[in-house]
Amino acid sequence: MRLTRYFIPTLKEIPAEAVIPSHQLMLRAGMIRGLSSGIYSLLPLGYRVWKKVMQIIREEMDAIGGMELHLPALNPKEIWEETGRVEAFGDTMFHIKNRDLVLAPTHEEIITHIAQAFVHSYKDMPQIWYQIQTKFRNEPRPKSGVIRSRQFLMKDAYSLDNSWEGLDESYQKHFDAYCRIYDRCGLNYFVVGASSGAMGGSGSQEFMVESDAGEDLCAFNMESGYAANIEVATSKLPPIGRVDENPEVEKFATPNAKAIDDLVEQFGLPAERCAKALVYFADEKPWLIFMSGNDQLNESKLQTALKANVIRPAHDEELLALTGANAGSIGPVNLKTKLPQIADTRLEHANDMVSGANENGFHYRNIDLDRDADIQAYHDLRMVEEGEPDPINGLPLKVKKAIEVGHIFKLGTKYSEALKANFLDANGTEHPIIMGSYGIGVERIVACHIEQRHDKDGIAWHPSIAPFHVHITGVKIESDLVREHADRLHDHLEAAGLEVLYDDRAGVSPGFKFKDADLLGMPLNVIVGEKHLKDGNIEVKIRHSGERRIVPVEDVVDVCKALINELSV
């Protein structure tokens, strides 16, 4: 491909709206062009990369027996109401104004709808269906270029099985395929245990790329082999426990104490013996929640524990109406209205606790949660902190930012039950289909790749997803000697099966061409110039390492082929 005939609008300056390297470089290299917040056009050079990523995904999905299909982006709102996900997605789902249609943010409902119609026997399964399509999410704040956008490409796959063992197998196949996909794309990644969130289901894992641009926090200890999204991460902290003395509760005045720290400072209480009370609504039903001291409530864990579609903290007026007090003075004793209660596991059977009196300016002491509260269940509800002991070996946890590039779920029967997608087993008994759901963000792979492989000059593509394998730089292309060699090399490299971008621009200075080559970042830059041609040589530069080799003209094609193979592993 000749650069003079190809459309690559490179930029010398960094557009003001781009903050992270991958976004800046995609714009500067002429790969993408922003249209609106969180909406991008993919230009020819960028789309080549997208297509390569999608092809790798296709090959690995096909290899585990996946069948590609194509589903509508426009969905009837009704089907999303049946699974409760219009509410679960809330404002994140785009709604069509002049029809009762929505733009699909994912496709569990549609897949289940097909399964419901056609998959009726245990003999019809297992099935793996996948698609690589545009998804729409009305992100409140798109950011980081294509990493969080309103319209993006996702590969999503769905498995249908007739047994839980079958689901485990399908899940494992996807896990293995995902590892191969990220390996082939040249990404450094790690896997964490994850929350199923609004997707529902029994278990899930995320494929993560460590990055300061990441929006997820992961807690891990490499030595123990523990890694989890902060949404589900746990640690091994001792329970608060009981003390022998267990007197009756006693109210005391705390006029200037709202936060746990105030109680600690003013009354010399140990923070962990304070039971912090919070009120949350789960699907519009209020709950009273207790945490120890300054432990932070993990909303993901709360949502899972309450099996709720949507949760939110109570507003000030609601707090007052339900408990009789404002935030900071709420507790289990003397509640204005009876509220269902749950507490963090650290508080299990704890006594000698201090908590709000449900009367502003007062607290109770000597609270025995077993005696004085009405706690229905204890769940792990805390947000872990860096340095806490990991749950496997008790070694200190580290917390790092990461970008989620893939997520696999054991969905179970949430959607098949809601949409009545049932099958008959060998005994003629009806069961809901057992499903799995597996997603990969295509643009996030590209963005993470650039985040991991760039330097001050530009991108350094891995050969597997590079837009072209070889970039030929014709230095002083006006020279017949240079032009003839470069032309021939271009033809020979293409004939050898390599993808070639040939900078055949005339009147462009060498430095300018080198800068462009470094910016675009093809794995190999073949520099054809009089300097080495007069000795019968051509220079081959490896972009990622910076290594340069002077190669006899007749060997260049073989050297390039060998280097591409070498760089691909």
Add this chain to the structure above:
RNA sequence: CGGAACGUAGCGCAGCCCGGUAGCGCACUACCUUGGGGUGGUAGGGGUCGCGGGUUCAAAUCCCGCCGUUCCGACCA
């Protein structure tokens, strides 16, 4: 949705405080020059100054409203 900043040529910016001819660099066009790390020069083309109102003889500039973009937070399968 809370807090903040910014909207002037394709991109990066100045001009605004103190109202009076719309500017600079890059990119683009033509010619000359140079030719292994963004050559140097000459001459050009391109902007309803985000939109709408108001004040004024006169608004990019002052006032009000809206829209957009970005950043921090909330949210985020």
